Amino acid sequence: MSEPTPAPTSAAPEVAATVPVPETPAPSADAGAATTSEKQGDGERQEDEPQNPLTRKFTDAEWRAVKELRAQLPEIFAEAYAAKEDKQAPVTLWGVQIDPANPRDARVSVVLVKFLRARELKVSEARKMLADTLKWREDFKLAEVMDEKFPEDVFGQLGKIYGKGKDGHPVVYNLYGGSQDVNAIFGDVDRFLRWRVAFMEKSIETLDFENVDQMVQIHDYEGVSMLSRTPGQKAAASQASALFQNYYPELLSRKFFVNVPTFMAWIFWLFKSLVPAKTMEKFSMVGTGPKTIGAELLPYIDAKELPKRYGGEAPDFE
Ligand code: HEM
Numbered sequence: 001m002s003e004p005t006p007a008p009t010s011a012a013p014e015v016a017a018t019v020p021v022p023e024t025p026a027p028s029a030d031a032g033a034a035t036t037s038e039k040q041g042d043g044e045r046q047e048d049e050p051q052n053p054l055t056r057k058f059t060d061a062e063w064r065a066v067k068e069l070r071a072q073l074p075e076i077f078a079e080a081y082a083a084k085e086d087k088q089a090p091v092t093l094w095g096v097q098i099d100p101a102n103p104r105d106a107r108v109s110v111v112l113v114k115f116l117r118a119r120e121l122k123v124s125e126a127r128k129m130l131a132d133t134l135k136w137r138e139d140f141k142l143a144e145v146m147d148e149k150f151p152e153d154v155f156g157q158l159g160k161i162y163g164k165g166k167d168g169h170p171v172v173y174n175l176y177g178g179s180q181d182v183n184a185i186f187g188d189v190d191r192f193l194r195w196r197v198a199f200m201e202k203s204i205e206t207l208d209f210e211n212v213d214q215m216v217q218i219h220d221y222e223g224v225s226m227l228s229r230t231p232g233q234k235a236a237a238s239q240a241s242a243l244f245q246n247y248y249p250e251l252l253s254r255k256f257f258v259n260v261p262t263f264m265a266w267i268f269w270l271f272k273s274l275v276p277a278k279t280m281e282k283f284s285m286v287g288t289g290p291k292t293i294g295a296e297l298l299p300y301i302d303a304k305e306l307p308k309r310y311g312g313e314a315p316d317f318e
Pocket residue numbers: 014015017018019174176196219221224225228229233236237238240241244255257260261264265267268271283285
């Protein structure tokens with residue numbers, strides 16, 4: 001991997017933002033003081049709680065924060081759906097139904113803890129993030145976006161959900177180079193964002209929030225050209241990344257950037273100076289060719305789940 005080189009001022013990075021996903025958040029002031037018993041919550045305190053394999057891994061501090069946030073759901077809904085007649089109607093977020101009147105459900109807890117972890121268990125901040133997320137989904141007209149038909153000749157090869165990681169995480173590919181018409185893809189930034197969000201939602205549909213609640217993402221930059229980096233591409237990347245940071249917390253397990261041409265490696269290092277360290281720890285930049293890529297990916301994805309072009313044994317996707 002080459003040393004980072006300063007960015008040319010004419011080629012700004014696409015983004016300064018991404019999903020902050022602390023793996024082991026420190027208990028915060030409003031999540032309660034840490035004690036020696038602040039470990040996986042299997043004590044009496046959880047006796048009356050719904051559980052699944054993921055909630056069983058919650059710490060006591062996380063359970064307390066989840067309960068606190070859960071109790072605020074009616075207020076969060078009132079805030080997010082201020083413009084709606086029925087502000088307390090149950091909603092489905094990432095396939096999980098949240099009913100503010102009856103929120104004691106293990107999968108709801110798994111969703112809520114994501115907002116808390118993304119905000120270091122600060123309940124007031126997590127509450128804001130959740131309310132903002134619910135409101136954004138209305139403003140973005142997500143239901144309509146999910147029904148939108150995107151032209152197959154433009155978007156058909158851009159995203160693939162293919163195979164599973166060793167820990168059951170679905171693997172989601174974005175092919176941002178290749179022989180695709182990048183001007184058609186990124187020429188209309190808003191349309192790209194609608195496509196990217198719809199694809200993110202489809203990727204989330206493969207999570208059950210019972211055993212699996214995160215995905216592996218792979219960006220394949222084979223064939224990208226510096227000359228092809230248009231303002232539209234940079235804006236699309238910046239805005240998509242900001243959306244994920246703000247409204248899709250804790251859904252990423254790891255992210256690999258493969259087939260990155262050496263002359264473009266500096267883009268990764270720019271992100272390094274802009275993205276929170278905890279998130280950056282989940283990012284890996286990988287060079288070109290199946291051997292190099294396989295060496296990096298095979299510890300996380302079985303050969304049978306990984307296409308040949310990335311050093312695995314699975315058939316290449318179309
Ligand atoms: C013409 C070339 C490129 C295009 C079209 C492009 C496109 C994108 C897009 C659309 C995103 C938004 C996040 C997503 O879709 O998951 C993104 C994020 C990102 N890109 Fe690129 N990119 C290019 C080049 C590069 C290169 C060469 C690198 C170096 C490794 C890079 C590193 C990143 C990073 C670190 C992120 C943030 C990831 C995140 O927020 O989850 N990009 N890019």
